[in-house]
Amino acid sequence: MQHVVALDEGTTSARALVFDEQARILGVDQIPVQSSYPHDGWVEQDAERIWQAQSAALRRAIERSGVDIASIAALGITNQRETAIVWDRKTGEPICPAIVWQCRRTADACRALLDAGHGPFVAERTGLVIDAYFSGPKIAWILDHVPDARRRAEAGELAFGTVDSWLIWKLTGGRTHSIDVTNASRTMLLNLETGAWDDDMLSLLGIPRPLLPTVAPSCGVVGLTDPSVLGREIPIAGVAGDQQAALFGQACFRPGMSKNTYGTGCFLLEHTGSQRPVSSHKMLATAASAPTGRAFALEGAIFIAGAAIQWLRDSLGLLESAAESAALAASVPDTAGVYMVPAFVGLGAPHWDSNARGIITGLTQAARREHLVRATLESIAYQARDLADAMEADSGAPLRELRADGGAAANDFLLQFQADILGCPVVRPANVETTAAGAAFLAGLAVDVWSGTDEIEGFWKADRRFEPQMDAARRDELHAGWKKAIHRARA
Numbered sequence: 001m002q003h004v005v006a007l008d009e010g011t012t013s014a015r016a017l018v019f020d021e022q023a024r025i026l027g028v029d030q031i032p033v034q035s036s037y038p039h040d041g042w043v044e045q046d047a048e049r050i051w052q053a054q055s056a057a058l059r060r061a062i063e064r065s066g067v068d069i070a071s072i073a074a075l076g077i078t079n080q081r082e083t084a085i086v087w088d089r090k091t092g093e094p095i096c097p098a099i100v101w102q103c104r105r106t107a108d109a110c111r112a113l114l115d116a117g118h119g120p121f122v123a124e125r126t127g128l129v130i131d132a133y134f135s136g137p138k139i140a141w142i143l144d145h146v147p148d149a150r151r152r153a154e155a156g157e158l159a160f161g162t163v164d165s166w167l168i169w170k171l172t173g174g175r176t177h178s179i180d181v182t183n184a185s186r187t188m189l190l191n192l193e194t195g196a197w198d199d200d201m202l203s204l205l206g207i208p209r210p211l212l213p214t215v216a217p218s219c220g221v222v223g224l225t226d227p228s229v230l231g232r233e234i235p236i237a238g239v240a241g242d243q244q245a246a247l248f249g250q251a252c253f254r255p256g257m258s259k260n261t262y263g264t265g266c267f268l269l270e271h272t273g274s275q276r277p278v279s280s281h282k283m284l285a286t287a288a289s290a291p292t293g294r295a296f297a298l299e300g301a302i303f304i305a306g307a308a309i310q311w312l313r314d315s316l317g318l319l320e321s322a323a324e325s326a327a328l329a330a331s332v333p334d335t336a337g338v339y340m341v342p343a344f345v346g347l348g349a350p351h352w353d354s355n356a357r358g359i360i361t362g363l364t365q366a367a368r369r370e371h372l373v374r375a376t377l378e379s380i381a382y383q384a385r386d387l388a389d390a391m392e393a394d395s396g397a398p399l400r401e402l403r404a405d406g407g408a409a410a411n412d413f414l415l416q417f418q419a420d421i422l423g424c425p426v427v428r429p430a431n432v433e434t435t436a437a438g439a440a441f442l443a444g445l446a447v448d449v450w451s452g453t454d455e456i457e458g459f460w461k462a463d464r465r466f467e468p469q470m471d472a473a474r475r476d477e478l479h480a481g482w483k484k485a486i487h488r489a490r491a
Contacts, residue, residue, distance in 0.1 A: 012264060073447045086211070237444075251460040
């Protein structure tokens with residue numbers, strides 16, 4: 001029996017899961033990862049603590065699984081994507097805190113690029129919009145604000161990576177500096193057509209080429225773990241950004257298949273096959289993970305989803321646990337006219353408005369805790385509806401089914417309202433660990449633990465299918481109210 005271990009380094013925790021040949025989970029461990037907020041709109045993490053949490057979770061998951069280290073055929077990695085880390089190549093020490101994907105410190109620099117008319121060029125080369133969300137502007141900020149960083153980068157003394165690159169560097173004892181194509185496609189530096197770093201984009205953002213990692217496929221051995229990590233060398237054979245890993249873990253292998261991950265943020269991806277998509281409605285064209293060749297996806301990114309429920313719990317004290325939100329929301333027939341727009345760090349797709357801020361509208365004395373909780377859950381579904389509408393406009397085809405995963409996908413109220421407001425079925429898989437499973441599948445395919453995507457597709461099973469129950473007139477009425485609330489948040 002062979003086993004595959006997936007490392008799942010997300011925004012709020014570092015996790016490790018051990019899978020067997022039937023894709024069953026034998027052991028899991030999870031360690032929280034803290035973010036800091038030193039200024040308004042800034043979000044940072046300690047890269048060394050990310051590594052310490054992930055390496056500890058790796059060892060503990062294997063211990064809990066009871067499997068022999070000798071039976072581990074490969075490691076897979078999936079990660080929070082646009083977070084930027086720069087470190088010293090000799091010492092391996094980060095030169096500053098990691099700038100997290102949610103951070104908006106580069107919003108003014110991005111606005112300057114847009115005002116200078118670079119938007120169409122960036123979209124044509126990278127498939128992305130110009131936004132503080134992506135890694136490239138974060139790298140430029142580090143080079144401009146950390147003393148001597150730019151000179152050292154140009155001299156080849158520093159290394160940049162997204163979290164996958166950082167973990168690979170640490171796991172291999174500094175022998176491998178690579179990034180998989182899905183994470184690379186989120187930097188605003190990759191030419192999406194060629195799959196290579198784009199010299200014009202590097203020049204536009206002022207990024208020295210010696211700083212960058214080698215771009216590698218999502219499926220294939222990129223390096224071997226140092227024996228000091230687990231006692232023997234193990235291939236690192238599958239790497240993908242968390243949303244592309246979830247698309248793969250949901251067995252969305254064919255064009256038109258879609259998934260939505262309900263996590264800290266919310267990310268809806270539609271597989272578009274080997275053809276690079278072009279969006280006219282501010283969706284992102286991005287690389288998708290694939291066992292061979294190249295694949296693409298359309299993506300819509302929502303910055304705040306489950307994080308809004310955490311805000312109700314941790315900052316307002318309206319919930320004792322996130323799980324309590326479903327029962328509270330279901331205890332009232334509607335929101336009593338309340339809408340909540342959780343634009344805490346601006347709005348992502350399809351608005352791309354860094355200046356928008358969170359807002360609650362429609363408050364009257366009739367509003368209670370239950371109504372605000374319900375409005376917050378509904379806001380997640382409304383944001384996903386906006387993404388689905390934009391994707392349908394791009395593709396010309398209606399969304400026929402949405403596969404749901406992520407922590408908030410356990411919330412039955414949310415998924416039923418999502419089906420209602422979309423007007424199409426939402427399906428929750430039996431195994432909700434789709435992100436980790438995607439990384440494991442990519443790694444296992446590379447070392448022949450699994451024969452191909454047909455075998456992997458056989459592992460996918462539905463847990464529950466949520467059919468729309470709301471009539472079209474009510475659906476449109478509610479969504480119209482949401483659009484008014486969005487307008488007020490942007491104003």
